[in-house]
Amino acid sequence: MLSVRDVSHGVLKDVELSADSGTLVALTGHSGSGKSTLCHLLAGFERPEQGTVTLEGRPTAEITDWRQIAVVPQRLALLEQLTAVENLLLAARLAVETTQAEKILDRLGVDVLAERPVGQGSIGEQQRVAVARALLLDSSLVVLDEPTAHQDDDNARRVIDAVLAGVEAGSLVITSTHDPRLLNHAGFTLPLGTGL
Numbered sequence: 001m002l003s004v005r006d007v008s009h010g011v012l013k014d015v016e017l018s019a020d021s022g023t024l025v026a027l028t029g030h031s032g033s034g035k036s037t038l039c040h041l042l043a044g045f046e047r048p049e050q051g052t053v054t055l056e057g058r059p060t061a062e063i064t065d066w067r068q069i070a071v072v073p074q075r076l077a078l079l080e081q082l083t084a085v086e087n088l089l090l091a092a093r094l095a096v097e098t099t100q101a102e103k104i105l106d107r108l109g110v111d112v113l114a115e116r117p118v119g120q121g122s123i124g125e126q127q128r129v130a131v132a133r134a135l136l137l138d139s140s141l142v143v144l145d146e147p148t149a150h151q152d153d154d155n156a157r158r159v160i161d162a163v164l165a166g167v168e169a170g171s172l173v174i175t176s177t178h179d180p181r182l183l184n185h186a187g188f189t190l191p192l193g194t195g196l
């Protein structure tokens with residue numbers, strides 16, 4: 001269970017959210033409404049100025065295990081000199097087989113980067129590598145910041161199918177998005193900011 005209680009931080013005011021495993025939650029709101037800020041708090045990159053963000057009762061800021069919280073930050077945070085497979089294995093702390101990394105890269109149509117430095121890929125390809133990395137371990141909480149922002153329809157479909165497989169496998173997936181292709185699949189939506 002993820003629990004966001006009475007959180008105020010920067011532009012975020014009194015945000016409340018509870019969600020269980022096996023759910024897809026969408027964060028929406030206009031540019032600057034705080035979607036990325038909330039993603040950072042969920043991921044545990046920062047502690048909230050007020051309130052609490054906990055996963056199974058533990059502050060997310062104290063959780064460093066990728067099996068518990070996996071993330072696609074807006075700027076992806078890939079190591080550009082490493083291949084796609086190496087990026088995935090690093091996140092998994094080398095605890096998965098190379099074939100497992102190759103399989104999810106293939107599923108996301110980005111096997112072309114498996115053995116190449118990801119910095120050579122297009123932004124859309126790099127985003128799909130970051131999505132593959134976040135979905136690799138069926139982590140308890142998966143936080144995705146606009147994971148289809150750089151995807152055409154075919155590749156958005158690949159991302160969405162992979163996300164839904166993660167939800168099916170039991171992950172709680174929280175994604176910020178403006179994209180109706182993704183929004184349509186959300187179990188529920190948390191609108192942030194005013195006017196939406």
Ligand SMILES: Nc1ncnc2c1ncn2[C@@H]1O[C@H](COP(=O)(O)OP(=O)(O)OP(=O)(O)O)[C@@H](O)[C@H]1O
Pocket residue numbers: 010011029030031032033034035036037038
């Ligand atoms: N580190 C920071 N320090 C100060 N202000 C920040 C910081 N990060 C973000 N902000 C501000 O907080 C507000 C919310 O930013 P955020 O990136 O969370 O919005 P967003 O809803 O994700 O927007 P977008 O859809 O454009 O990505 C913005 O006004 C931004 O300038």
